[in-house]
Amino acid sequence: MKLTTKLLAATAMVAASSASAVELEVTHWWTSGGEAAAVSEFAKAFNATEHTWVDGAIAGSGGTARPIIISRILGGDPMHATQLNHGRQAEELVEAGLMLDLTDVAEAEGWADVVNPSRLLDSCTLDGKVYCVPVNIHSPQWLWLSHAAYEKAGVDVPADWFEFVDSADALKEAGVVPLAMGQQSWQTNLAFGAIMVAVGGTDLYLDVLTNKNAEAAASPEMTKVFEAFAAARLLSEGSNVQDWNQATNLVITGQAGGQIHGDWAQGEFQVAEQVAGTDYTCLPGLGVNEIIATGGDAFYFPKSDDPEITAAQKELASLMISREVQVAFNLKKGSLPIRGDVDLSAANDCMKKGLAILAAGNVLPDGVNAFSADTQGQIDDLTVEFWNDTSITVEDAQARYVDIIEDAD
Amino acid sequence: MAVTDTGQTGAGAKKPSPLFKNLTAKIAAIPMIMTALVVFIGCTLWTIYHSFTKSRLLPAPEKWVGLENYERLWSENRWIVSIENLAIYGACSLILSLTIGFILAALLDRKIRFENTIRTIILYPFALSFVVTGLVWQWILNPQLGLQNVVRSWGWETFTFDPINNADIVIYGILIAGIWQGSGFVMVLLLAGMRGIDEDVWKASRVEGIPAWKTYIFIVIPMMRPVFVTALVIISAGIIKVYDLVVAQTSGGPGIASEVPAKYVIEKMFTSQNLGLGFAASTMMLLSVLVVLIPWAYLEFGGKKNG
Secondary structure (H helix, E strand, O other): OOHHHHHHHHHHHHHHHHOOOOEEEEEEOOOOHHHHHHHHHHHHHHHOOOOEEEEEEOOOOHHHHHHHHHHHHHOOOOOOEEEEEOOHHHHHHHHOOOEOOOHHHHHHHOHHHHEOOOHHHHOOEEOOEEOEEEOOEEOOOEEEEEHHHHHHHOOOOOOOHHHHHHHHHHHHHOOOEEEEOEOOHHHHHHHHHHHHHHHHOHHHHHHHHOOOOHHHHOOHHHHHHHHHHHHHHHHOOOOOEOOHHHHHHHHHOOOEEEEEEOHHHHHHHHHOOOOEOOOEEEEEHHHOOOOEEEEOEEEEOEOOOOHHHHHHHHHHHHHHOOHHHHHHHHHHHOOEOOEOOOOOOOOOHHHHHHHHHHHHOOEEEOHHHHOOHHHHHHHHHHHHHHHHOOOOOHHHHHHHHHHHHHOOO | OHHHHHHHHHHHHHOOOHHHOOHHHHHHHHHHHHHHHHHHHHHHHHHHHHOOEOOOOOOOOOOEOOOHHHHHHHHOHHHHHHHHHHHHHHHHHHHHHHHHHHHHHHHHHOOOOOHHHHHHHHHHHHHOOHHHHHHHHHHHOOOOOOHHHHHHHOOOOOOOOOHHHOOOOHHHHHHHHHHHHHHHHHHHHHHHHHHOOOHHHHHHHHHHOOOHHHHHHHHHHHHOHHHHHHHHHHHHHHHHOOOHHHHHHOOOOOOOOOOOHHHHHHHHHHHOOOHHHHHHHHHHHHHHHHHHHHHHHHHHHHHHHHO
16 A cells, blocks of 8 residues: 555544544445445445445455455455355354454344344354344245247246246247256356255255255255256256356346246346236246245454444444345345345335245255355356266266265365 | 774685675575565465365364365366366467467568568457457357357358357367467567577578578577577466466356366365365466476476586
């Protein structure tokens, strides 16, 4: 840093502390249209207090931003607050004592009672202490279907995954790619998880993800999941796209019949001014099991020596979880709020489906919460290799999967 | 004071210690020596040590696990594919960029018209970063937008050229982009080397009636050995660290078919948060460089002492 910048920063700090208001730098990777609009709701609410929100958006997805965020925290140049997916990603940072303990705020405001599902708060908690604020819920198990594609093929829009597979031939004849799939490994892993819930059922899913039971991973039920996954890979031939939103675009334009993707795909349909129910259909849990895994985003607050900054960090934390901010943020983001006691009547059809499932309590843990980043990466590698190389048999893939689950942590 | 000073200087001049010869130059070199020792050797040793530990997001020097990371590394399909890709990419890129670079340089060396313009055009891709190169070639090789579409629109309806989406040949798609980007630079290097060849050599060969191509192969190339070595080192360094080209062009796909070791290291270290495994992979990369470098250095420098 140049000397002048340092001096300026020092002056700014002195000026700020004299007014007992501080500037908090907040990093996140919400840069697409809807995401940026959502995050500005946080900024607006925080700027309404005497403090100032300094936006530190990092372009690129979490995969690009996370290493930058983590290396800044480790390198002794921490921001004041940062987005991370809660769960295991920040575990070691918390263990190393680099994150601010928010337990007093959480207890004072009774987070344990308002956060629904409570699992979200659990994944922010380590040794009984709360280290992050969950801000939204995203679920990956959705099947998005294009009405235009099905009209072209002259068949009804399927109501679940099995009907979708049956309708694939009609789609192919009409020159439509049945299943759009981006090439990046996390997308195939996401589809794998969704098919696992739909075909294998929730018991199998929980046994493998939560108990890391290698026997369950080797079971005949799991073989069925791999067989379904192997059938699905044949449906995506010809959808040579990289990014998830390019794949979603194939569905929007009717070039592909459907896509297995998370609820954030909805933003793309909204931008294209399509209406749920008439232009596209969304099936949570692939229409088979009306159940969703709840991942999502959370904010962590790296420790600071300055008590005023610490106070402002806690203020921001309680602001993010407050009712008004939750509603404003999640409506823009298209995600579900983390507290059940808010009014979301402005939500669209797909969001309402998600809310209903959430209210019924049909929720599962997400892979991000269950596995370490390392295990998650291994499953990414396996699924993407299997998806793209049809010479790998179901048996080989399952054997490798069992190995991964055996060593999983 | 002045007297003592003179006395000391006199005494020092009588017994010059070899350590204090060119003292100023040595002092000036200290920062560079320290950088080399601490940054390169120090950090390399640190990395090698930690590759034997179970370091996850943070380095954990106390969790010693022996060869566990290396065992997992060599059991992973993705690493094997990465190594194979690097071998194919490396061998082809080395041979082709030297050959193409040399042929282009030899053609330009024939004192053609507009040499400056042509040289600039051929060197131009080198001014582009690998990320831009990768994106450009992703579009050119895209079957719906690029080359295949153009040839088909010329009337050759069955023409198929789709390396990016074919797992068997995707690495050659990356190779094309790499060579397009790099061979201009090799050409300029070799051209500079050719211009350094004495004009009299050419006169002599003309007097003897040796054809130009023979002169190039049997006289010019052996005389250009140092330039070739320079080009070789620069190309090899580029090959080992190839990363951004792959990320921009294919991001390792389809599947894991175009993965490379550098990408493996980065992703295991930062995305998978497994530093130990990443360090093990980078140690293997260092080892492969040393396997090539040590015999070469032995031949190059060891030979001189004997001769």
